Amino acid sequence: MPRFDNQTVLVTGGTGGQGSSHVRAFHAEGANVVIGDIDAERGAALADELGTRARFARLDVTDESSWSAAVLAAESAFGALNVLVNNAGVQNPPATIENTEQATWSRILDINLTGTFLGIKTAAPALRRAAGGAIVNVASTMGLGGTAHYAPYVASKWAVRGLTQTAALELGRDHIRVNTIHPGVIATSFILEPAAGAVAAIADFYSPEPFAIPRLGEPTDVSRLLLFLTSSDASFITGSEYVIDGGLLLGPALQAETV
Numbered sequence: 001m002p003r004f005d006n007q008t009v010l011v012t013g014g015t016g017g018q019g020s021s022h023v024r025a026f027h028a029e030g031a032n033v034v035i036g037d038i039d040a041e042r043g044a045a046l047a048d049e050l051g052t053r054a055r056f057a058r059l060d061v062t063d064e065s066s067w068s069a070a071v072l073a074a075e076s077a078f079g080a081l082n083v084l085v086n087n088a089g090v091q092n093p094p095a096t097i098e099n100t101e102q103a104t105w106s107r108i109l110d111i112n113l114t115g116t117f118l119g120i121k122t123a124a125p126a127l128r129r130a131a132g133g134a135i136v137n138v139a140s141t142m143g144l145g146g147t148a149h150y151a152p153y154v155a156s157k158w159a160v161r162g163l164t165q166t167a168a169l170e171l172g173r174d175h176i177r178v179n180t181i182h183p184g185v186i187a188t189s190f191i192l193e194p195a196a197g198a199v200a201a202i203a204d205f206y207s208p209e210p211f212a213i214p215r216l217g218e219p220t221d222v223s224r225l226l227l228f229l230t231s232s233d234a235s236f237i238t239g240s241e242y243v244i245d246g247g248l249l250l251g252p253a254l255q256a257e258t259v
């Protein structure tokens with residue numbers, strides 16, 4: 001039996017490179033899916049393609065009323081909400097801290113951190129009404145260390161970790177599990193195209209060649225981890241962090257000819 005039959009899953013940033021892969025993966029496993037995103041055109045197209053077990057909800061994660069509407073849409077269409085994936089996220093145009101405008105700092109924190117906070121806040125009562133469920137917050141390997149020129153992004157992803165652990169403690173007794181994932185470099189427009197206000201894309205200067213698994217990650221790599229973490233197979237896992245980076249954080253894998 002598909003793992004997510006009769007389950008309803010809301011994915012934020014659900015039309016993006018990773019989000020759309022997650023939506024398709026949950027749908028293929030039997031879930032009803034709610035695609036939350038600011039991109040109405042892509043959202044409506046994906047919902048149309050997937051058919052009766054899919055809905056698009058125009059969701060700006062920085063706006064609490066927009067969250068309430070998305071959660072209500074999930075419950076009205078499918079009867080309950082069981083899983084939330086806080087996946088929406090944006091990167092800052094690269095700049096040192098000294099050269100970062102406060103408006104940029106606030107925009108990145110608003111989407112990546114406040115958006116995740118509002119998601120947990122708004123979805124928790126619905127997950128409780130469903131007698132429990134799972135939340136996964138998408139951070140980044142950049143949330144595990146420092147990265148020059150990415151202070152707003154790094155800080156937002158570090159903070160998501162503390163939010164996850166706190167939510168796990170607050171919601172565990174209600175059978176709601178909350179975990180973080182840390183993708184490495186995943187082949188989406190996030191790295192293949194310049195961030196708003198940036199000149200170069202990360203993929204222009206990043207090569208996976210030195211690392212243990214010498215390729216970019218695919219969105220489906222991340223989707224498979226997500227499915228595991230939100231399934232009953234992971235019923236004893238909460239407050240945890242999962243790195244999915246092909247060995248990036250291990251550093252370069254020295255090859256015989258170079259040592």
Ligand SMILES: NC(=O)c1ccc[n+]([C@@H]2O[C@H](COP(=O)([O-])OP(=O)(O)OC[C@H]3O[C@@H](n4cnc5c(N)ncnc54)[C@H](O)[C@@H]3O)[C@@H](O)[C@H]2O)c1
Nearest residue numbers: 013015016017018060061087088089140183185186188190
């Ligand atoms: N691609 C990578 O290498 C990588 C690595 C680590 C972490 N991540 C994280 O993975 C997540 C998904 O990124 P992706 O690679 O799919 O990028 P993407 O740019 O393809 O997708 C991001 C999605 O978020 C949506 N979005 C932006 N602002 C929003 C808002 N205010 N409300 C709702 N939706 C909004 C966009 O419309 C888009 O669909 C992000 O949180 C990102 O920080 C990405």
